[in-house]
Amino acid sequence: MFIDLSEVTQRLRRMSSEELDVSGSYQNFLLDLLNEGKDTLGVEHVSVWLFDDITAPNKLINVASTQWPNDQSVIDYPELLCEEFPNYFEAIASGISIDANDAATDPRTSEFKESYLDVHNITTMLDTVIFKNGIPHGVVCFEGTGEQRYWQSAEIAYAEMMADCCSRRLLVNDLWSLQQQLTEMAFQDALTGLKNRRYLMDYAHREISRHIRSGQQLSVVMIDIDHFKLINDSYGHEIGDVVLRAFSQQCLQALRTEDCLCRLGGEEFIILLPNTSVEGAVEVAERLRRHVEKHIIESGTHHIQVTVSCGVGEVNLAKPFSQSLKEADHAVYDAKAKGRNCVVVY
Structure with a gap:
């Protein structure tokens, strides 16, 4: 699959510049980006996973997905434990994108073969790291079905830009949450909570x-x-x-x-x-x-x-x-x- 990197980059830049309400769930303010990535790269599924603790991560938590309905409030977010998928987590911790042409045999993703890949007929994966203050914070996961796929450098570059866009929105959400906390503190009595x-x-x-x-x-x-x-x-x-x-x-x-x-x-x-x-x-x-x-x-x-x-x-x-x-x-x-x-x- 060939993509015009210049064209899709401009589209991402325009989307990133649009005013957006980040006060809701991750699903709400990330879904448009994920759908754009799904259509551009022609994959089956795109999702965002975040570490539970950026300094000492124990698991990845699935916070947004193109498979979830827009109006669905996901209560039990899927999780991946570090100890169960050591090779995958080590790859993410390195900060380098995982371009698994054959997800079942690639050592970075083969750990998912029986528990996930075979179940959902996933043949190829492209996972790009989301950074926060230069430290891996999570990952954007692009999953494809059908024939195995050789990921082009332009596609990897695009997926990394997608991760950067997600990172910026997550940062805005963090700032919004901090502002809400400061506002709450300004109007709250510290002793009684009233x-x-x-x-x-x-x-x-x-x-x-x-x-x-x-x-x-x-x-x-x-x-x-x-x-x-x-x-x-x-x-x-x-x-x-x-x-x-x-x-x-x-x-x-x-x-x-x-x-x-x-x-x-x-x-x-x-x-x-x-x-x-x-x-x-x-x-x-x-x-x-x-x-x-x-x-x-x-x-x-x-x-x-x-x-x-x-x-x-x-x-x-x-x-x-x-x-x-x-x-x-x-x-x-x-x-x-x-x-x-x-x-x-x-």
Whole structure:
């Protein structure tokens, strides 16, 4: 088979320059490349396999394939263990393409003869290495059926370019994942795992706009753990942290999925309740207060019971959210003045 390397290279370059959503599965953002390679080289099947650990690989994991339907979510990805196919893995680790004209007799691929080649009638293979920071990260595998095939230098060069294109997309996916992690960290409280004040203000801004359009009520509950300083003074800050984490989980158990629970800082927490009236918010606060009061937090030999003071009110959609926070804060102070462990509406 003859290919015009100049023509197919230009096609690959154009495909690689197209804007692409890499936030989904490997299958989603690699499949167009794999189908292009399958058609260009006239093979039966093209797949991408990645090492489980780039520094000390134990296996290759099949992450994308032209044999998988577009809408299929593959749960159990096929794997190849290094110890079962030592010659093949050694060849990949060298970084040199495997151009197995006769896959059944080539020492680099003959290990697959009985377990795979014979089963699927694979006669020829061309596997090119995907690199990450100059280290083999995986492989793009081109498999053909029918007559044995002598791989031309142009075909090998094209397959290597295909591997490089896959490498670039995988890198973009890594960068996207890192960005998501950094964003999550920026909006997450490190101690409790809840969303933080920064997230709350951004979320509240969006919800206020949405509730203005829908005409629904938006309510807020501010929570303060009673006598928390005494817990820190009596048991130490490490136990205090245990209490904060346990309390956060108690709150989550008592809330709906759509409710937004955030830690403002210290022992102060806030709940934003979409499409909820003040009466509904009071019911939520009372349910949470009772849930927390009857729950004993255990840490080692310590058994700690906490109570909370809550300030509840409707968010004024015509004013900045900070105003509603201030009013809820005043209601919490009133709850503490009334003896704590109660709910006050502002």
